[in-house]
Amino acid sequence: MKPLAFNGHGVWAIYRFEMARFLRTLLQSVLTPVITTALFVVVFGAAIGSRMSEVGGVSYGAFIVPGLIMLSLFTESISNASFGIHFPKFTGTIFEILSAPVAAWEIVLGYVGAAATKSVLLGLVILATASFFVSIQILHPFWMMTFMLLTAVTFSLFGFIVGIWAKNWEQMQLIPMLVVTPLTFLGGAFYSIDMLPPAWRTVTLFNPVVYLISGFRWSFYGQSDVGVGISLAMTVVFLAICLVTIAWIFRTGYRLKN
Amino acid sequence: MPAVISISNLTKTYASGQHALQDVSLEIRPGEIFALLGPNGAGKTTLISIVCGIVRKTSGTVLVNGLDIERDYRAARAQIGLVPQELAIEAFETVQAAATFSRGLFGRAPDPAHIERVLRDLSLWDRREDILMTLSGGMKRRVMIAKALAHEPRVLFLDEPTAGVDVELRRDMWELVRRMRDQGVTIILTTHYIDEAEEMADRIGVINHGELVVVEEKSRLMKQLGKRQLTLTLQEPLAAIPPELGDWPLALNANGHELQFTFDASVEQTGVAPLLRRLEQLGINYRDLNTQESSLEEIFVSLVGRKARQ
Numbered sequence: 326m327k328p329l330a331f332n333g334h335g336v337w338a339i340y341r342f343e344m345a346r347f348l349r350t351l352l353q354s355v356l357t358p359v360i361t362t363a364l365f366v367v368v369f370g371a372a373i374g375s376r377m378s379e380v381g382g383v384s385y386g387a388f389i390v391p392g393l394i395m396l397s398l399f400t401e402s403i404s405n406a407s408f409g410i411h412f413p414k415f416t417g418t419i420f421e422i423l424s425a426p427v428a429a430w431e432i433v434l435g436y437v438g439a440a441a442t443k444s445v446l447l448g449l450v451i452l453a454t455a456s457f458f459v460s461i462q463i464l465h466p467f468w469m470m471t472f473m474l475l476t477a478v479t480f481s482l483f484g485f486i487v488g489i490w491a492k493n494w495e496q497m498q499l500i501p502m503l504v505v506t507p508l509t510f511l512g513g514a515f516y517s518i519d520m521l522p523p524a525w526r527t528v529t530l531f532n533p534v535v536y537l538i539s540g541f542r543w544s545f546y547g548q549s550d551v552g553v554g555i556s557l558a559m560t561v562v563f564l565a566i567c568l569v570t571i572a573w574i575f576r577t578g579y580r581l582k583n
Numbered sequence: 584m585p586a587v588i589s590i591s592n593l594t595k596t597y598a599s600g601q602h603a604l605q606d607v608s609l610e611i612r613p614g615e616i617f618a619l620l621g622p623n624g625a626g627k628t629t630l631i632s633i634v635c636g637i638v639r640k641t642s643g644t645v646l647v648n649g650l651d652i653e654r655d656y657r658a659a660r661a662q663i664g665l666v667p668q669e670l671a672i673e674a675f676e677t678v679q680a681a682a683t684f685s686r687g688l689f690g691r692a693p694d695p696a697h698i699e700r701v702l703r704d705l706s707l708w709d710r711r712e713d714i715l716m717t718l719s720g721g722m723k724r725r726v727m728i729a730k731a732l733a734h735e736p737r738v739l740f741l742d743e744p745t746a747g748v749d750v751e752l753r754r755d756m757w758e759l760v761r762r763m764r765d766q767g768v769t770i771i772l773t774t775h776y777i778d779e780a781e782e783m784a785d786r787i788g789v790i791n792h793g794e795l796v797v798v799e800e801k802s803r804l805m806k807q808l809g810k811r812q813l814t815l816t817l818q819e820p821l822a823a824i825p826p827e828l829g830d831w832p833l834a835l836n837a838n839g840h841e842l843q844f845t846f847d848a849s850v851e852q853t854g855v856a857p858l859l860r861r862l863e864q865l866g867i868n869y870r871d872l873n874t875q876e877s878s879l880e881e882i883f884v885s886l887v888g889r890k891a892r893q
Contacts, residue, residue, distance in 0.1 A: 332657065338687030342676075349675060417671030421730070424635040424665050425688045426657040583597055583638045 335427040339435025340442075343409050347443045354443070355450055358397045362451045365393050366458045369515060380517050381548045386459035391542040392514030393455065394448050398476050399509055399534070401447050403501050406440035406484030411491055414580075423582065429575035433485060440481035441474070448473050462545065468553075469544035475560045476537055482567035489580050508534045513542075518550045533559055585649065586610035587738055587769045588634060593643035595629050595793075603629040605793040607643070611738075616760065616770045618784035618801075620777065620883055626793040627773040628668060631740050635665045647738065661690055664736030666727050668743040668773075672715050678702065678726055679711040682733045689734035701732045704759060721752045728759070739763060741772040745779060757783060777883055789883060804882065813844040813855055815862070816871040827865055831858050842869070 347354055370386030380388040413419040422432060455461060463469050491497040512534030518526050529535055530551070540556025543549035549556065574581065588611040595604040604626045611617050621627050632638035634645050636656060645652045647659040673681055682698050702708040705725045710718070715726060724744070731739060741760070745753045760770055760783060774780055780787055781801070788798040797804065820839035831854060834843040846853045862869070 332690040334687040334690050334692060338684050341687075342673075342684050345680070346675070416674065417667075417669050418673055420635075420637050420665070420667050420671060421685065421688065423637045424660060424663070426660040426690050427688065428657070578639055583632075 332425075332427045332431050335425060336431045336435045336438075339422075339427075339432065340439045343405075343436060343439030344442065346409075347405070347439070355447065358401065358447050358451055359454045362393050362397065362454050363458065365389065366455055370459065373515075380520075381546070383546050383548070384459060387461055388517075388542075388546075389515050390452070390455045390459065390461055391545050392509075392512075392538050394451050394473070395476065395534075395538045395541055396509050396514055397451050398444050398448050398473065399480050399505050400501060402440055402444040402477050402480035403484035403487060403505060405443050406437055406481040407488035407491065407497055409436045409440055410485055410488035411494075411497055414489070415494075419581070429572070432575075433482070433571055437478065437481040437485055440484060441477040444477040444481065445473055448477070464547045465544040469541070472537070472541045472544055472556075472560070475557075475564065476541070479560060479564040479567060482564065482571060486567060486570050486574070489574055492580075505534075508532050509538075513538050513550055533563055536560065585613075586646075587613045587648055588771070589644075589646040589649075590630075590634070591644045593630070593633065593645060594641045595626075595633060595638065596641045603793050604633075607790075607793070607795050609788060609795060609798060611769060611771060612786075613769055614764060614767055615785040616764055616772065616783050617786050617788065618780035619771060619773045619788045619790060620780055621773070621790035625790045627790055628742055629793075630790070631665070631742050631771070631773065635663055635740060636660055657690075661734070662737045664731035664734065664739045666731045666739070666741045666744055668746065670720060670723050670727065672723055672726055672730070674714075674716040676715055677712050678707050678715065678718075678729070681715060681726060682729045685730035686733035689736075691734045697735065698733060701729050704732075704762070705729050706755070721748050724748055724752065728756070732763075736768065738769045738771070741770065743773055743775065745774065745776060753779075811846055811853075812875045813846065813858075814873055814875070815842045815844075815869040816840060817842060818868040818870050821867070825865060825867075828858075828861065830854075842867075 366386055366389070369389055373385055379385065410419075413422060427435075452461070487497065487500050491499075511529065512532050513529070514534075518529050518535060518539075521529060536551055536556040536559035539550040540553055540560065543553050543556070573579070588609075590607060590609040593604055593607040594602070596602050607626075607630065619627050619630070629638055633640045634647070634652060636652060647662055650659040652659045673684075676684070679698065679702065682701060683693065683695075686694065686698065699708065702711055705728055707722070707725055707729055710722065715723065718726065728741075728744070744756055744760075748756070757779070760772070764770055772780075772783070784801050786799065787801050787804055789796040814836075817840055821835060821842070822839060824833050824835055824842075831844055834845075835841070836843055844855070844858055846855065
């Protein structure tokens, strides 16, 4: 039998399996973030927008849309990818993945590719939903898609790590609940960090989410809290850290192989 | 003929310090059914898991058709199918989708005709659209076999394939295994059911405490290590074995109605004829006699017990 240089069928099998799971639960997968976004835009837009009509020349309702999309990208990417790899660990079906002629990076490509695809699709659905409530402009569509893709892939990689690391379903919720959500809310999703006192602004700059939201918002309205180049660089750095961690997991078999 | 699987000096020590395998060397011949027997925790599953890439070895080498399982893992694993001991299948997929997934995962192009053949062979075709979580345990076991066969492996590992299945499925599985062997597939099975190994295997390996105790042709193993038993049904019961019969290892059973003589069938002088002559001289009459070979189970217990005593 000819040795495989790239197990395309294997990657496709994993990708299709994961996408099938998404399609089986399409309604809840799409409806939940859409309703959440609509509520955020309506409630925040009405409650705060009535007191603060504009941020940097953009209506408050429109201003928070990139942050809301990022919030969904983070949570959906982490939850999809972590569930995707944790479920076979939990049920024991991981034996099949580990015994198959697929390289570690091909496994990652299948799981993370599917998780990122779902997140991007949801991001676009949320964007479309928000456009019903507020007027949105996208000044740099290419960069908007680039930031969206990079963020989805990066956080899906992060979710993949969480899924392998977690020993149970409680631990699966720990990182998203205790780390990601607070960092997102404190990362300028609903405000510009220019609004903060100087001391807190400095503290905020240690939050990596600030860079992601800032760069993404720039692609919409041309305004950002930090330089776009820095945003892009920070996203790539986070992506690289995730890749290195996953490479280490597969090299050592951490929580995958005895 | 070169070995399909060649294991040399394989050791495995888990992080806990448990020595699961100790210097195991074994060659599996192409097209044979090899039964690996051993008590719980003997190292059977660890051995299979290492060959299949699920567990990392501590040292030693494993070749599948000459391909190193680590260096040439893609080509090596593509030839192997595994049915693990635990019932582990996806919950929400259909039977057909699960088998199709496995074929793709192992790098094979879609072949609906082959999947249909496998599902029909396992009486799963009529249930192909069923969701896996709705199936019974026996049907799930069949699905696991279908998944393992979906990519047309040349070597099939069956780890306790009939544990907890009903008699009908067990017979079906034996039939399937024989059919696979006829198609040239090499089969390695572990089992707790010794009669299963006795019925199916060409060769038998016994593993205990991580060491291979014996690897032998089944027939030779039974001939070399097997004992025969002569049972005489007496006309009058005996209260005790007469001292005149002290030269023979005898046992008195069934309230003195049966006299049992265990002997080595592989030697020239079994001692049966002198015993019968002596009984006649002593006026001990019998109305029936029969001989019986020891079962593989008795040989297994003796091998494992002997090792434990050493």
